Amino acid sequence: MDSAGGFARSSIGRKVIMASTGVILVVYVIGHMIGNLQVYGGPEGINAYGKFLHTFIHGQAIWVARIVLLTAVLLHIWSATSLTLTSRKARGIGYREQKWKESTYASRTMRWGGVIILLFVIYHILHFTTGTVHPDFVPGDVYHNFVAGFRVVPVSIVYIVAMIALGLHLRHGVWSMFQTLGVSHPRYIGAAHVLAWVIAIAVTVGNISFPLAVLAGVVK
Amino acid sequence: MKLTLRIWRQKDAKSKGAFVTYTAEADEEMSFLEMLDVVNEGLIQRGEEPIAFDHDCREGICGTCGFVINGRAHGPRERTTVCQLHMRSFQDGDTLTLEPWRADAFPVLKDLVVDRGAFDRIIAAGGFIASAIGGAPDANAIPIRKENADLSMDAAACIGCGACVAACPNAAAMLFVSAKMGHLAMLPQGQPERMDRARAMVAQMDAEGFGTCTNHGECEAACPKAIRMEFIGRMNADYVKASLTGGRRAAGSEGGSG
Known part of the structure; x- marks a missing residue:
C-alpha cells in the first residue's frame, strides 16, 4: 500500500478527499433540511426534535456528529485550498480571451461559493446554535428562536442568498463526487446529473421556505 | 475575405x-x-x-x-x-x-509553439506495455469484448495535441492522461501493469506541474477527437484502487502454489 501521505499529496488523492468529505456534508445538509421541516408542525414537534438531538445517547451523539462534521469540513476546505493553489500555479500566464463551452456558472463558482458558504455556516452557528448574534435567544426553544430570528428581514435575506450559493455548490458538487470517486459509468452519469439537480433544488427550496414562511406569517 | x-x-x-x-x-x-x-x-x-x-x-x-x-x-x-x-x-x-x-x-x-515534452514524459512513465509482443498478432487471437474494444479505440484516438490542457480552466492534463491509461486498461494486454501504470503516470502528471480537474468539461468540448470525461472517472477509480492495494496482492507466507 502507498503511504497515506503520498496519496494525500497527489492530485487525485486530494480530489478523493474532497469528494468523500463532500458525501458526508451532502447527507448532512439533506438531513438538516428535512429535520427543520418539522417547524411546519408547530412548536412541540421541532422543540422535541431539538431536545432529542441534544440528549440522544446521553448527549454523546451530537458531539460525535459535530466532530465528524468538523473533521469533514476541515478536510474539505484543506483539499479545496490545496487543489486551487495547484491549479493557479499551473497557468502563470493566462489567456487574453477565453470562451466557455461546457462549464457552467455552478462549476465556475465552486471556489468563491465555498467561501461564501463557510462564512454563512459560521454566522449560522453564532445565530441559531450559540445564540451569540441572535436578538432574542432562548436556549432549548428552537421554534421561538427560529421565528424571532427570521422576522429580521436582513437576516432572512442573508439566509436566502446563502442557500442559493449552497444550491449552486450542490449542483456541481454532487455530480462531481460521482466523477471523482470513479463511479461515473456512462450508464449512470445521466442519473448523477439528475440527482445533483434534485438534491440542489430540494435543499435550496426547502431551506429558503423557512425564512419566507416566517416573513409571510405562515409560521408564527 | x-x-x-x-x-x-x-x-x-x-x-x-x-x-x-x-x-x-x-x-x-x-x-x-x-x-x-x-x-x-x-x-x-x-x-x-x-x-x-x-x-x-x-x-x-x-x-x-x-x-x-x-x-x-x-x-x-x-x-x-x-x-x-x-x-x-x-x-x-x-x-x-x-x-x-x-x-x-x-x-x-516561440510565438505559438509550446514544448509538450511533459506529455512525452508522462507516457515514458508508464503509458505503454513493457513486454515485447513481436509483430501484430492475428485479429481475434485474444477474445476481447466488442464494447471494450470500441472504448479502447475511443481513448486511443487521443493525438496528444494538448487542447484539453489549453482549454481547461485549471490547466489540468487529466483528459490526456486518462485517455493514455484508458486505452490500455480496456484491453487484456494492459492488465498486468495496470495498477503500476496508474500510479506512475499520475505521479508524473503531478510532477510536471499540471493543474487539477474540477469537472468543468471544457476538455472534452475542446478535444478534436471527442474523448469523453468518463475516462477521467475510470482513471480516478484505477488510481484509488492502485493506491489502496499498491498494485499488488500480498503473497501468502507459503508463497505461490508451485
Whole structure:
C-alpha cells in the first residue's frame, strides 16, 4: 500500500478527499433540511426534535456528529485550498480571451461559493446554535428562536442568498463526487446529473421556505 | 475575405512576448494554416520574422498543430484540429486573437509553439506495455469484448495535441492522461501493469506541474477527437484502487502454489 501521505499529496488523492468529505456534508445538509421541516408542525414537534438531538445517547451523539462534521469540513476546505493553489500555479500566464463551452456558472463558482458558504455556516452557528448574534435567544426553544430570528428581514435575506450559493455548490458538487470517486459509468452519469439537480433544488427550496414562511406569517 | 489577426509573438522561451496585429487576405477554401502560410510569405518578403506555429500532417491525425483562436483551443469548430479548420468558419472582417496553449507545464518556445515534452514524459512513465509482443498478432487471437474494444479505440484516438490542457480552466492534463491509461486498461494486454501504470503516470502528471480537474468539461468540448470525461472517472477509480492495494496482492507466507 502507498503511504497515506503520498496519496494525500497527489492530485487525485486530494480530489478523493474532497469528494468523500463532500458525501458526508451532502447527507448532512439533506438531513438538516428535512429535520427543520418539522417547524411546519408547530412548536412541540421541532422543540422535541431539538431536545432529542441534544440528549440522544446521553448527549454523546451530537458531539460525535459535530466532530465528524468538523473533521469533514476541515478536510474539505484543506483539499479545496490545496487543489486551487495547484491549479493557479499551473497557468502563470493566462489567456487574453477565453470562451466557455461546457462549464457552467455552478462549476465556475465552486471556489468563491465555498467561501461564501463557510462564512454563512459560521454566522449560522453564532445565530441559531450559540445564540451569540441572535436578538432574542432562548436556549432549548428552537421554534421561538427560529421565528424571532427570521422576522429580521436582513437576516432572512442573508439566509436566502446563502442557500442559493449552497444550491449552486450542490449542483456541481454532487455530480462531481460521482466523477471523482470513479463511479461515473456512462450508464449512470445521466442519473448523477439528475440527482445533483434534485438534491440542489430540494435543499435550496426547502431551506429558503423557512425564512419566507416566517416573513409571510405562515409560521408564527 | 479580409481579416485582422492579433497574434502572440515571442522571440524565444526567455523573452517576454506581446500581441502584434496583422491584416490577412484569405479565401474561404483555405485551411487556417494555409492562411497563416500566406501571412508568413508576406512577412518573409518584407524581411520580417515569420510567425512560428507547429504543424505536420495537416490531416488532423498527428496532434502537432494547435493554438487558441478567440478563446477556443483549435478554434470554433467541434472535433476539429486547427489544420482541418477552414476559413469558411469565419466571416469577412473578423478579428481573430491567436494565442499559444497556456500552461506552465507547456512553456512557450516561440510565438505559438509550446514544448509538450511533459506529455512525452508522462507516457515514458508508464503509458505503454513493457513486454515485447513481436509483430501484430492475428485479429481475434485474444477474445476481447466488442464494447471494450470500441472504448479502447475511443481513448486511443487521443493525438496528444494538448487542447484539453489549453482549454481547461485549471490547466489540468487529466483528459490526456486518462485517455493514455484508458486505452490500455480496456484491453487484456494492459492488465498486468495496470495498477503500476496508474500510479506512475499520475505521479508524473503531478510532477510536471499540471493543474487539477474540477469537472468543468471544457476538455472534452475542446478535444478534436471527442474523448469523453468518463475516462477521467475510470482513471480516478484505477488510481484509488492502485493506491489502496499498491498494485499488488500480498503473497501468502507459503508463497505461490508451485
